[in-house]
Amino acid sequence: MSGFKDMVARDNFGVFLNCDEFAEKRTVKYDGATYEDIPIVLSGLKEKDRRQLMSDHAQGLYIVSSVLHCALSDLGGVQPERGQRIRINDQEGGGGFFREFYIASSVCEMGMLRVELEAVDE
Incomplete structure (x- = not known):
């Protein structure tokens, strides 16, 4: 088993x-710490329509979602x-x-992080 890992x-x-x-290589800032020039893969940077509530009057805003590895x-x-x-x-x-993101979910498997991110963009 350790051979596979x-x-x-x-x-x-x-x-x-x-x-x-x-x-x-990117710089990441999280929880008051700065991690400079670490290798990351940032994928899926895409916009999707933000669900609008009846009392929500902010039109033209989109949620930008991405995945950080x-x-x-x-x-x-x-772990974020x-x-x-x-x-x-x-x-x-x-x-x-x-760019600032909110962490939607965070999973760590075998030392690798998969962090789903969301940000509100105009």
């Missing part, structure tokens, strides 16, 4: 979180919690604009 860990870091393959160790062993905010910059090498 070792193979998955090698693939996660050697391929999926490899900056020459899928990942990009990164190593638990790159966030200092801290549902309902909290996380900020991710939009360009490699630090700097740039930080």
Whole structure:
């Protein structure tokens, strides 16, 4: 069983979180800490219509949803919690604009985080 886990860990870091393959180095801010230039995969950045309630008068707003994949160790062993905010910059090498997301869900399996994110955009 540990052989399989070792193979998955090698693939996660050697391929999926490899900056020459899928990942990009970004700066992530969560819970008062800044994690600079960590390899992440941010996928599914898409807009969907926001459900509007009868008492809601904010028209033209959309929910932007995305999925963040990164190593638990790159966030200092801290798993982001549902309902909290996380900020991710939009360009490699630090700097740039930080987009703020709400954490819709967070799962950690074999040292890899899968964090579903939502942000309100105009």
